[in-house]
Amino acid sequence: MTVLQSVRKLTVIAKDPGLRLGNNGPIVFAQVDVPAEILASGPTGYRIKVVDYNATERHAYADRQRYQVGDVLLDPFAPQDGETLHDKAYQARLLENPNFHAQNCYAIAMRTLGLFERALGRRVRWSFGGHQLHIAPHAFALANAFYSEPDRTLMFGYFFDDKMQPVFTALSHDVIAHETTHAVLDGLRTRYTEPSGPDQAAFHEGFADIVAILSIFSLPEVVAAGLGFTDKLPGLGEPMQLIPAEKVTGDAIRSSILLGIAAEIGAIAGGGREALRQSVKITPDPDILDAPEMLEPHRRGEVLVAAMMRAFVELWTQRIAQLGTFDGGGYNLKSVVEEGAKAAAQLLQMSIRAIDYCPPTDLDFGQFLAGLLTADRELVPDDSRFGYRSQIRNSFKAYGIVPLSGQTDTDGCWSSFSTPEELQYSRSNAEALTRDPDECFRFLWENREALGITDRGHTQVQSIDAALRVDPDGIPFRETICQYVQIGHFFGSELMSECGIKPLPEGFTTRTRAELFGGGVVVFDQYGRVKYHICNGLLDGARQVRRLEYLRDTGQLRMPRDEARMRFSSMHLARMED
Numbered sequence: 001m002t003v004l005q006s007v008r009k010l011t012v013i014a015k016d017p018g019l020r021l022g023n024n025g026p027i028v029f030a031q032v033d034v035p036a037e038i039l040a041s042g043p044t045g046y047r048i049k050v051v052d053y054n055a056t057e058r059h060a061y062a063d064r065q066r067y068q069v070g071d072v073l074l075d076p077f078a079p080q081d082g083e084t085l086h087d088k089a090y091q092a093r094l095l096e097n098p099n100f101h102a103q104n105c106y107a108i109a110m111r112t113l114g115l116f117e118r119a120l121g122r123r124v125r126w127s128f129g130g131h132q133l134h135i136a137p138h139a140f141a142l143a144n145a146f147y148s149e150p151d152r153t154l155m156f157g158y159f160f161d162d163k164m165q166p167v168f169t170a171l172s173h174d175v176i177a178h179e180t181t182h183a184v185l186d187g188l189r190t191r192y193t194e195p196s197g198p199d200q201a202a203f204h205e206g207f208a209d210i211v212a213i214l215s216i217f218s219l220p221e222v223v224a225a226g227l228g229f230t231d232k233l234p235g236l237g238e239p240m241q242l243i244p245a246e247k248v249t250g251d252a253i254r255s256s257i258l259l260g261i262a263a264e265i266g267a268i269a270g271g272g273r274e275a276l277r278q279s280v281k282i283t284p285d286p287d288i289l290d291a292p293e294m295l296e297p298h299r300r301g302e303v304l305v306a307a308m309m310r311a312f313v314e315l316w317t318q319r320i321a322q323l324g325t326f327d328g329g330g331y332n333l334k335s336v337v338e339e340g341a342k343a344a345a346q347l348l349q350m351s352i353r354a355i356d357y358c359p360p361t362d363l364d365f366g367q368f369l370a371g372l373l374t375a376d377r378e379l380v381p382d383d384s385r386f387g388y389r390s391q392i393r394n395s396f397k398a399y400g401i402v403p404l405s406g407q408t409d410t411d412g413c414w415s416s417f418s419t420p421e422e423l424q425y426s427r428s429n430a431e432a433l434t435r436d437p438d439e440c441f442r443f444l445w446e447n448r449e450a451l452g453i454t455d456r457g458h459t460q461v462q463s464i465d466a467a468l469r470v471d472p473d474g475i476p477f478r479e480t481i482c483q484y485v486q487i488g489h490f491f492g493s494e495l496m497s498e499c500g501i502k503p504l505p506e507g508f509t510t511r512t513r514a515e516l517f518g519g520g521v522v523v524f525d526q527y528g529r530v531k532y533h534i535c536n537g538l539l540d541g542a543r544q545v546r547r548l549e550y551l552r553d554t555g556q557l558r559m560p561r562d563e564a565r566m567r568f569s570s571m572h573l574a575r576m577e578d
Contacts, residue, residue, distance in 0.1 A: 005036040005073055006035070006036055007033040007034065007035060007036050008033070008034060008035075008036040008073040008075070009031040009032065009033060009034075009075055009078075010031065010032060010034055010075050010077075010103060010106075010107040011029060011030075011031050011075055011077040011078055011085070011094070011100075011103070011107075012029070012030060012031075012032055012103070012104045012107045012108055012173065013027060013028070013029055013030075013104055013171050013172070013173055014028040014029055014030035014173060014216065014219050014221060014222040014225075015028060015172075015173045015174060015216050015219075015222045015226070015257070015258075016171075016172045016173060016174050016175075016257075017171055017172065018257065019222065019225055019226060019257050020225075021086065021225060025086075026086040026087070026088050026091055027086075027091055028086075028221055028222055028225045029085040029086065029091065029094075030085070030219050030221055030222065031075065031078065031085070032107055032108075032111055032219070033111070034106075034107050034110040034111050034114065035110060035114060036073055038067075038068055039067040039068065041062075041063040041065075042063055042102065042106070043063065043065070043067055043102065043103060043106045044132070045106070045110070045132075046131065046132070047110065047113060047131065047132060047133065048106050048109050048110055048113075048132060048133055048135060049132040049133070049134050049135070050063070050102045050105060050106050050134075050135045050136075050137065051134050051135070051136055051153075052098060052101075052102050052136065052137050052138060053136060053138075053139075054138045054139070054140070054141075055139060055140050056140045056141040056142075057141075061098040061099070061102070061138065063099055063102060064099060065077075065099050065103070076099075076103070077094055077097075077100050077103060095171070098137070098138060101137045101138065101168060101170045101171060102135075102137050102170075104137075104170060104171060104176070105135045105137045105154070105156065105170050105176055106135065108173055108176040108177055108180070109133070109135060109154070109176060109177075109180045111177075111215070112176075112177045112180040112181060112184070112211065112215060113180065113184060115211070115215055115348065115352065116184050116188075116352055119348070119349040119352035119353055119469075120352060120353065120355075120356065120465075120467055120469075121467040121468040121469045122465055122466060122467050122468070124184055124187055124188060125187045125463075126152070126183065126186075126187045127149055127183075127186040127187045127190040128149055128150075128152045130152055132152075133152060133153070133154065133180075133183055134151070134152050134153040134154070135153065135154045135156070136153055136154070136155045136156060137156050137168075137170040138156070138158060138168070138170065139153075139155035139156055139157055140155070140157050140158075141157065141158060141159065142157040142158075142159065143157060143159040143167075143169075144157045144169070145157055145169040145170075145175050145179055146179065146182075147179050147180075147182035147183045147186070149183075149186055149193065154176075154179045154180065154183060156168070156169045156170035156175070156176070156179075157169055158170070173212075173216060174212045174213070174216075175212075177208075177211060177212035177215055177216075178208040178209060178211070178212040179208070181207065181208035181211040181212065182204060182208050185204060185207060185208070185355070188355050189355060189358065189360055189363075189483075190462070191360050191361045191462075191485060191517065191519070192204055192361075192363060194361070194517065195551050195554075195556040195557075196361070196362045196363070196517070196547055196550075196551075197362060197364060197546060197547050197550050198294075198295050198297075198300055198550060199300070199363060199364040199365050200362060200363050200364070201297040201301075202297045202298075202299075202300035202301040202303075202304065202365075203301065203304065203363055203365065203368060204297070204301070205297050205298050205300075205301035205302075206279075206300075206301030206302065206303070206304030206305045207301075207304070207351070207368075209279065209301065209302075209305045210304070210305055210308050210309075210348075210351055211348065211351070211352070213258075213259055213305070213309065214312070214344040214345075214347055214348040214351070215344075215348060216258070217258075217340050217341045217343075217344030217345070218341055218344070218345065220334075220337045220338075220341070222258075223258065223337045223340055223341070224333060224337055226256050226257050226258035227243060227247050227248065227252075227253075227256060227258070227336075228247055228256070229241070229243055229247075229333060240332055240333075240334070241332075241333045241334070242326055242328065242330030242331065242332065242333060243330055243331055243332075243333045243336055244329065244330050245325060245329045245330065245331060248317065248320050248331060248336055249317065250313050250314070250317050253313050253316065253317070254280045254281060254309075254313055255281075259278065259279075259280040259309050259312075259313075279302035279303070279305035279306040279309060280305070280306055280309035280310060280313065281306075282302060282303060282306040282399075284306075284310065284395075284398035284399055285398075285399065285400070286397070286398065286399065286400040287400060288303055288399055288400060289303060289365075289399070289400050289401075290400075295554070303365075303399050303401075304365055304368075304401070306399060307392075307395050307396045307398070307399045307401055308347065308351070308392075308395070310395045310398070311347070311388075311391045311392045311394075311395035311396075312343060312344065312347055314391055314395065315343045315347070315386065315387075315388065315391055316339060316340050316343045316344075318386075319339040319340075319342070319343060319386070320336055320339055323335050323336070323339070343386075346386075346388060347388070347392075350372050350375060350376045350388065350392075351372060353372075353375035353376070353379070353469075354368060354371035354372035354374075354375045355371070356371070356375060356465075356467065356479075356481045356521070356523070357370070357371035357372075357374045357375050357414060357521065357523070357532065357534060358371040358521070358534070359519060359520055359521060359534050359535055359536045360462060360483045360484070360485050360519045360520070360521065361485060361517040361518060361519045361536055362517060362518075362536045362543065362547060365396075365401045366401060366402055366403050366404050367403075367404065367534075369392070369393075369396050369401055369402070369403050369412065370403040370404065370407070370408050370412060370413060370414050371414070371534070372392065373389050373392065373393070373403070373411060373412045373413045374413040374414045374532070376388065376389055377389065377411065377413050378477070378479075379469055379471050379472075379477055380471065380472060389411070389412075393412050414532050414534055416531060416532060417530050417531060417532055417533050419450060420529065420530060422447075422450040423447050423450050423451075423529075423530055424446055424447055424450075425443075425528075425529075427442070427446055428442065428443045428446070430528045433524070433528055434464065434466060434480035434482075434524055434528055435464055435466070435480075436464070437461040437463075437464055438461075440461050440464055440482050440484075440522075441459070441460075441461045441484070444459070444461070444482075444484060444522070445459075451520075451522070451530075451533055451535075452533075452535070452537065453484075453486075453520070453535075454486070454518075454537070454538050454539050456488055456498060456538065456539065457486045457487055457488030457489075457516070457518070457538050458486065458487045458488070459484060459485070459486045460484065460485055460486075461482060461483070461484045462483040462484060462485050462519075463481075463482075463483045464480060464481070464482050464483075465480065465481045465483075466478070466479075466480050467479045467480070467481060478525075478526040479523055479524065479525060479526070479531070480523070480524040480528070481521060481522075481523055481524075482521065482522040482523075482524065483519070483520075483521050484519050484520060484521075484522070485517065485518075485519035486517070486518040486519050486538040487515065487516070487517055487518075488515075488516045488518070488538050489513060489514070489515055489516075490513070490514050490516055491510065491511060491512065491513055491514075492504050492508050492509050492510040492511060492512040492513075492514075493510040493511075495508070495514065495541075495544070496510070498539055499516075499539050499540070499541040499544055500539075500541040501541045501544065501545055505545055505548055505549050505552065506549075506552075507552055508548070514548060514557075516538055516544055516547075517536075517538070518535070518536050518537050518538030518539070518540070519535065519536065519538075520533055520534055520535025520536065521533075521534045521535070
């Protein structure tokens with residue numbers, strides 16, 4: 001009887017071509033686990049379709065690899081005949097092969113998608129409605145890479161260094177994971193690409209960097225090399241190897257390549273920088289988000305990344321300190337790497353699960369923080385052992401990011417739904433309520449007064465997702481996440497009468513027409529009862545004024561929706577050239 005594999009291994013560049021063993025050593029490669037499937041050419045699977053067409057050269061690269069023979073799944077780029085992953089000749093052969101670039105994109109994108117699905121306990125949909133996200137590894141000759149929702153595609157460009165050698169964004173684990181996260185987040189919260197306040201666009205960028213950075217810590221060879229340990233990688237077995245204590249201090253870790261994004265691209269396209277972005281080096285300042293330059297989405301997003309990475313470094317160094325040192329003051333390298341992997345995995349899962357507890361429109365950093373703390377407390381009520389939540393609160397506060405007062409409790413978590421006795425369940429089908437959008441909308445409509453949902457504007461249940469997670473004791477934890485969005489078109493006179501906006505913002509008159517967004521997330525427990533209602537009200541005048549003034553000041557007030565959803569291209573290009 002044939003036993004089908006659940007995962008397969010594929011060879012990839014482990015972080016970025018800029019991470020090498022020594023100054024002129026080989027690039028760090030790895031073989032990563034991705035979901036097993038019978039691949040068509042491309043490679044193409046049930047979620048990812050690689051279409052390797054170069055629009056600049058008008059050339060299509062044929063995929064000539066074999067990914068399986070019968071039921072046996074193959075890694076066509078695995079080392080052969082005594083080779084190792086770090087043989088320079090072997091690496092040179094792969095780097096010159098466009099089919100390896102395609103596999104690198106496919107494997108890292110699938111790996112990133114798998115991180116989300118495991119953390120959320122369910123499949124994740126793409127926002128464009130189809131089943132397969134396209135990837136173009138050599139899309140154009142330009143120092144850019146971006147997610148295009150209208151094209152259902154991740155596009156990776158390439159450019160040339162001063163020696164006219166090509167530099168491919170499709171070879172950077174950081175860049176691929178970052179762009180894949182944009183696509184996944186768009187599927188989870190499709191309205192986050194709408195013009196909104198300064199935090200929402202910045203969140204897309206910052207969150208994608210957080211996923212890209214933390215996801216590589218499950219690859220021990222990357223962590224060891226990033227810490228400067230270059231002797232006989234992977235080098236994590238017997239005999240025990242020691243790493244000097246000075247290499248694992250907080251300052252040393254913050255200065256390492258591990259917490260940067262796209263080292264090779266940053267060094268070449270970014271004017272000799274250590275990495276395209278190294279947010280963890282941003283000095284904590286509670287007023288930093290008020291600086292005018294922090295209105296640019298990438299720069300503002302870096303503050304979110306800095307807060308998370310500072311928390312990560314503190315947690316990792318605390319865990320390292322508990323290990324104890326050996327003669328000469330060194331730590332066991334394997335244990336150091338394992339502790340970093342544990343801390344990174346926990347923070348990554350917390351960050352991903354937080355999305356379920358974030359409102360579907362007009363997100364700000366404080367709301368993400370509340371969602372992050374709430375999601376973790378639901379699954380791990382006792383935070384006393386490692387203090388993840390307290391460390392995160394302190395780190396975010398140092399950058400001026402705090403949970404919203406009045407909507408959160410003393411722990412910074414969302415307050416539980418305050419008046420459950422006012423909700424009516426009798427006219428709802430309990431079984432259908434947590435799977436049928438029409439039944440869920442009926443429940444929201446019947447209980448709109450108790451839930452504080454206005455009947456003004458268009459209301460739509462965006463999604464209903466059943467999540468199954470497992471707590472540290474191995475006990476299944478079930479929730480249903482209902483996401484609804486409200487859209488209203490208001491004249492200035494209605495902003496005054498219905499939203500209480502008096503006076504109107506400068507530039508608005510009683511005849512000015514504005515499109516407002518609102519909506520929320522209703523979290524049902526395993527019994528189908530409302531546990532949380534996390535919302536941004538459509539008629540919340542103070543919030544709407546902040547949004548309208550920001551859109552007015554940034555020229556986005558009348559931006560067409562299709563143009564707004566293509567902002568990733570222009571933002572990423574501008575950041576490459578900054």
